[in-house]
Amino acid sequence: MDNLQTNDLIALSLLLDEEIYLIRGEQIDGDKAEALKIGILDKTITEGPIEINNAPVKAAALETEVTVIPATNKAGAVAQAKPAYKYLGDNNKYLLIIVNEPSFEFLNKKDLDFLTKILGAKKWAINDIAIVNLAKYNSLDFDELKTFFGFNKLITFGINPKILNVEGAVSNKKCMFKDVAILGTWDLFKLAEDVKKKTTFWNELKTF
Secondary structure (H helix, E strand, O other), X not given: OOOOOOOOHHXXXXXXXXOOOOOOOOEEOHHHHHHHHHOOOOOOOOOXXXXXXXXXXXXXXXXXXXXXXXXEOOOOOEOOOOOOOOOEOOOOOOEEEEEOOOOOOOOOHHHHHHHHHHHHHOOOOXXXXXXXXXHHOOOOOHHHHHHHHOOOXXXXXXXXXXXXXXXXXXXXXXXXXXXEEEEEEOOHHHHHHOHHHHHHHHHHHOOO
């Protein structure tokens, strides 16, 4: 087989694994100059005078600059990173529950046991829902939560749904907002300790 010979710089950059160096004082013709400009010869020249088409050029002028272009959406706007949430459960039935518990990741054991009983009365289980703790976030927004979880039901314990940018919410009354059934009620520990509160909540939850 004949030896493969080529003077084409693009071909050489694909065929050779070794770094290509420019010898100090070597003249660079027009083709090599273009190759340097587009980064095919990307070794930065740090010492010695060089010439392009018989004209001296400073080494700094040949250094490759990389510009990071932010991702954009179809409308041309800069795409924003989607928020991510830590949650308990598997969200199998697209039911989101929001609590406010500063001292725990999600809920203390007593409140979690009580919530499990409530879910059981509706023939739901922990893997049917997703629990998010408001205390772990600076703020929560209904639309962002909806995009992430895709829920069709939302229950808040100890939280007024209005702080999620939900309109028309009334405590312990089911309301519909953007095709989502919403029910805001007291904290779990208050429900567990007060029969009247528990009864009020249950009567609304039965048809939720």
